[in-house]
Amino acid sequence: MHPGIIFFLVILGSVLFHIFTPWYWTDVASNWGGMDDTITLTFWIGGGVFIAVCLFMVYCVFKFSYKEERRAEYKPEDKRLEKILTWATTIGVVALLAPGLVIWNNYVNVPKNAIEVDVMAWQWGWQYRLPGKDGKLGTTQIVNINDDNPFGINSDDPYGKDDVMIQSDVLNLQNDKPVKILLRSVDVLHNWYVPQFRAKMDAVPGIVTYYWFEPNKVGEYEVLCVEYCGVGHYAMRGGVIVQDEKDYKNWLGQQETYSDLIAKQENKEINKKQLAKKTD
Amino acid sequence: MSEEFNDNKTIHAQSSETISGGGSSAAPDIDYVRPAEVEEQDLYHGHSFITKWVFCQDAKVIGVQYFLLATFTGIVGLILSWLMRLQLGFPGAAGFMTAEHYYQFVTMHGMIMVVYFLTALFLGGFGNYLIPLMVGARDMVFPYLNMVSFWMFFIAVGVLMASFFVPGGPTGAGWTLYPPQTILEGTPGSGAGILLMCLSLILFVAGFTMGGLNYLITILQARTRGMTLMRMPLTVWGIFTATVLAMLAFPALLVGALMMSLDKVLGTSFFMPTILKAGEVLEYGGGSPILFQHLFWFFGHPEVYIVALPAFGIVSDLISVHSRKNIFGYRMMVWAIVGIGALSFFVWAHHMYVSGMNPWFGFFFATTTLIIAVPTAMKVYNWILTLWRGNIRMNTVMLWCLGFIVTFVNGGITGIFLGNVSVDVPLSDTYFVIAHFHMVMGIAPLMVIMGAVYHWFPLVSGRFLDEKLGKWHFWTTFLGAYSIYFPMHYLGFIGVPRRYFEMYDSPYMTSAVGMNEFISLAAFLVGAAQFILIYNIIKTLKTGKRAGSNPWKACSLEWLTPSVPPEHGNWGDRLPVVHRWCYDYSVPGAKEDFITQTTPPSEVQNTGVEKT
Numbered sequence: 001m002h003p004g005i006i007f008f009l010v011i012l013g014s015v016l017f018h019i020f021t022p023w024y025w026t027d028v029a030s031n032w033g034g035m036d037d038t039i040t041l042t043f044w045i046g047g048g049v050f051i052a053v054c055l056f057m058v059y060c061v062f063k064f065s066y067k068e069e070r071r072a073e074y075k076p077e078d079k080r081l082e083k084i085l086t087w088a089t090t091i092g093v094v095a096l097l098a099p100g101l102v103i104w105n106n107y108v109n110v111p112k113n114a115i116e117v118d119v120m121a122w123q124w125g126w127q128y129r130l131p132g133k134d135g136k137l138g139t140t141q142i143v144n145i146n147d148d149n150p151f152g153i154n155s156d157d158p159y160g161k162d163d164v165m166i167q168s169d170v171l172n173l174q175n176d177k178p179v180k181i182l183l184r185s186v187d188v189l190h191n192w193y194v195p196q197f198r199a200k201m202d203a204v205p206g207i208v209t210y211y212w213f214e215p216n217k218v219g220e221y222e223v224l225c226v227e228y229c230g231v232g233h234y235a236m237r238g239g240v241i242v243q244d245e246k247d248y249k250n251w252l253g254q255q256e257t258y259s260d261l262i263a264k265q266e267n268k269e270i271n272k273k274q275l276a277k278k279t280d
Numbered sequence: 281m282s283e284e285f286n287d288n289k290t291i292h293a294q295s296s297e298t299i300s301g302g303g304s305s306a307a308p309d310i311d312y313v314r315p316a317e318v319e320e321q322d323l324y325h326g327h328s329f330i331t332k333w334v335f336c337q338d339a340k341v342i343g344v345q346y347f348l349l350a351t352f353t354g355i356v357g358l359i360l361s362w363l364m365r366l367q368l369g370f371p372g373a374a375g376f377m378t379a380e381h382y383y384q385f386v387t388m389h390g391m392i393m394v395v396y397f398l399t400a401l402f403l404g405g406f407g408n409y410l411i412p413l414m415v416g417a418r419d420m421v422f423p424y425l426n427m428v429s430f431w432m433f434f435i436a437v438g439v440l441m442a443s444f445f446v447p448g449g450p451t452g453a454g455w456t457l458y459p460p461q462t463i464l465e466g467t468p469g470s471g472a473g474i475l476l477m478c479l480s481l482i483l484f485v486a487g488f489t490m491g492g493l494n495y496l497i498t499i500l501q502a503r504t505r506g507m508t509l510m511r512m513p514l515t516v517w518g519i520f521t522a523t524v525l526a527m528l529a530f531p532a533l534l535v536g537a538l539m540m541s542l543d544k545v546l547g548t549s550f551f552m553p554t555i556l557k558a559g560e561v562l563e564y565g566g567g568s569p570i571l572f573q574h575l576f577w578f579f580g581h582p583e584v585y586i587v588a589l590p591a592f593g594i595v596s597d598l599i600s601v602h603s604r605k606n607i608f609g610y611r612m613m614v615w616a617i618v619g620i621g622a623l624s625f626f627v628w629a630h631h632m633y634v635s636g637m638n639p640w641f642g643f644f645f646a647t648t649t650l651i652i653a654v655p656t657a658m659k660v661y662n663w664i665l666t667l668w669r670g671n672i673r674m675n676t677v678m679l680w681c682l683g684f685i686v687t688f689v690n691g692g693i694t695g696i697f698l699g700n701v702s703v704d705v706p707l708s709d710t711y712f713v714i715a716h717f718h719m720v721m722g723i724a725p726l727m728v729i730m731g732a733v734y735h736w737f738p739l740v741s742g743r744f745l746d747e748k749l750g751k752w753h754f755w756t757t758f759l760g761a762y763s764i765y766f767p768m769h770y771l772g773f774i775g776v777p778r779r780y781f782e783m784y785d786s787p788y789m790t791s792a793v794g795m796n797e798f799i800s801l802a803a804f805l806v807g808a809a810q811f812i813l814i815y816n817i818i819k820t821l822k823t824g825k826r827a828g829s830n831p832w833k834a835c836s837l838e839w840l841t842p843s844v845p846p847e848h849g850n851w852g853d854r855l856p857v858v859h860r861w862c863y864d865y866s867v868p869g870a871k872e873d874f875i876t877q878t879t880p881p882s883e884v885q886n887t888g889v890e891k892t
Binding site: 002003006007010011014017021022023024025026035036038039042046047049050053054056057060061064065067070071072074075076077078081082086089090093096101103104105107108122123142145183186187188189191193196198199200201202204205206207209222224227228229231233234235237 | 379380383452453454458460461464466467468553554555556557561566567568569570603604605606608609610611612634635636639640642643646647650651653654657658660661662664665667668669670671672673674679682685686689690693694696697700701702703705706707708709710755759762766767770771773774775777778779780781782783786791792795863865866867868873888890892
């Protein structure tokens with residue numbers, strides 16, 4: 001069999017695989033559908049180039065296979081052709097880059113009405129903190145973290161008192177409402193990723209990083225850690241439940257705030273003291 | 281320069297012209313080549329077994345030594361990849377496989393393949409063997425340093441392999457070695473393993489600098505008479521530019537490795553912020569983990585081109601020889617290599633779009649990254665335009681070249697996905713990335729290495745490798761590797777993250793179980809197919825068909841040595857004199873379909889050859 005046939009079948013197989021693949025995107029569940037569109041565009045332009053280049057190659061190996069009596073063409077350069085190809089490629093590249101940059105511009109500019117969520121990561125787990133009625137998260141420090149202050153909130157920061165603390169790896173979000181994910185890590189790199197939302201960013205110890213999205217499908221999703229963080233990396237999962245406004249408000253009302261926690265601890269202290277007095 | 285010496289050279293030059301002119305009746309001035317400006321180099325000729333084959337100063341032997349040692353590390357890397365694929369395709373099939381082991385194998389596989397296999401093989405192996413031969417030098421300009429370079433590499437490999445046997449085993453921090461976890465307790469090999477890795481890298485860089493200086497200075501200073509820069513084979517251009525990149529990029533890795541060692545041993549905090557580990561705040565503070573990533577990728581991205589540029593150069597030459605046609609747009613090819621090399625220093629942070637660096641960098645690095653696609657695309661066009669109206673020999677060498685074009689274009693296109701910042705967001709850290717970089721800087725360069733082995737084996741050994749075995753080797757490798765990495769992109773689309781020891785039970789990941797099994801089986805097959813080559817080499821050395829002089833009818837100098845395989849000193853009594861570029865194939869009116877670089881113009885006066 002002529003090797004050109006096998007190369008042709010490889011190209012054909014690639015195209016067919018792409019058309020009939022059962023493995024493809026999960027349905028997008030956030031505002032980042034534009035990323036999918038850019039990918040589709042890149043598939044058309046890039047895939048077109050791939051097919052064209054490979055088919056041209058296959059044509060050449062059929063047409064110009066070695067014959068003793070034939071001579072190859074002698075033509076060291078073709079300035080005009082090279083110029084045309086350079087410009088055509090440049091135009092293709094610009095066509096791909098432009099939409100990519102537009103979406104990136106959206107990605108780095110967070111809408112003003114986005115709710116901030118503190119996502120705290122460690123080896124190997126997540127917990128979340130939402131701002132209270134004041135709409136602002138209190139500042140934190142790693143050295144403050146202990147059993148009584150799981151998020152390390154600075155106790156002298158008034159914004160921190162009403163923060164809602166979710167000591168679970170499952171976060172509830174309100175549908176159609178933008179969220180700004182503020183990521184921090186207490187030990188190594190992590191990354192909070194829900195494939196259906198498309199967006200992601202590393203959590204880096206020492207700094208706070210961010211990204212935003214707007215969930216637009218009610219449902220339950222799995223969170224994956226996608227930045228290698230040690231032997232437990234593959235098991236570092238979490239969850240997101242996207243709810244409509246009523247359910248979300250309902251859920252939010254049941255969560256504990258930092259001041260609730262402090263009050264609970266003070267009660268415990270008092271109880272302890274009283275107990276100590278009684279036994280005296 | 282003494283008067284006497286000057287005279288000597290002039291006489292020498294004239295006499296060589298008379299000889300290479302073949303006594304034709306042409307006026308002597310059309311064959312004139314400027315006389316040499318420097319004296320010929322004195323070579324150290326080894327006489328004992330040790331000085332000839334072990335501590336040898338002949339670049340060709342050093343090249344083969346590099347080749348063999350790099351191949352050995354490559355086989356270690358291959359075995360590690362088998363173990364990884366065993367776990368991914370058939371979890372639990374290997375009883376000893378824990379997450380710790382898995383991550384150690386991942387890390388060592390990556391580092392070995394990129395640095396100790398591909399880099400050492402292209403620059404140390406092909407660079408040493410081919411540079412002096414292709415530019416018409418007797419040897420590298422600093423043969424002793426060249427020997428030390430190899431033995432530094434040898435020690436670096438020894439240190440790296442030793443880390444498999446220290447307590448805690450080799451580092452399991454991922455080949456990118458991102459701190460803080462690399463040096464924190466709990467990461468596999470965070471003690472002796474990571475220190476040996478850093479030490480080995482430092483030794484490698486030191487040894488490589490010795491070799492690299494040799495390549496650069498040999499190419500710049502030791503070219504033979506008439507070998508202008510724009511007559512050099514693209515192989516030499518590729519290796520030259522890659523070496524310049526290496527000289528500038530490796531120091532970033534070196535300081536990264538040094539600073540990380542200091543963080544580990546002395547407790548400095550270059551890369552270490554305040555960390556809470558197992559309920560205790562560690563004695564680090566104020567460092568930046570992202571700083572390491574910048575250093576690593578400032579090395580790491582040029583590193584991609586350190587591997588790719590020699591491959592570009594070599595494949596250009598192979599395609600040209602076996603299409604019996606000059607490489608299309610030679611000057612464009614040279615400038616594309618240089619341009620890609622220069623641009624490669626301005627794209628590093630496209631590995632870090634979602635690393636937490638200032639997101640505004642994304643605009644800059646996406647733009648530079650996509651700009652680099654233009655010269656790269658030009659190279660691809662010129663390869664296929666070289667095939668156009670060629671006279672293509674469909675031998676094993678050409679098959680590897682065609683395999684290279686398919687895999688390289690495929691991997692290049694997926695690079696445009698990942699380089700385009702917002703498209704990278706959903707795809708980064710998934711199997712799409714794994715598929716992309718294996719296709720473009722694993723399989724594609726490997727295709728070139730294999731093509732080069734089949735092409736130059738007759739020069740190195742004097743015998744042809746077996747074509748039938750070669751074709752089996754090619755088709756298994758090409759079809760197998762393509763069916764590993766092409767479907768793997770789609771795992772990335774589903775959202776399957778890389779560096780997962782186990783896929784667990786996520787609904788969209790369980791749908792990938794079948795594919796993972798298939799990929800693993802293909803990986804076992806492709807790995808095993810590489811032993812066909814080893815068998816082929818052993819068989820050929822014993823009973824292979826003798827090649828004789830210039831068996832491919834090539835134009836370039838390495839095929840024009842007085843003896844095959846070339847001896848120490850390469851050129852016998854007299855250095856060759858070059859009159860043209862190395863791509864004069866199928867010149868109209870010429871007797872044969874190639875005109876060697878040493879053929880003087882007077883011999884081809886009635887042909888349509890263009891002045892080069």
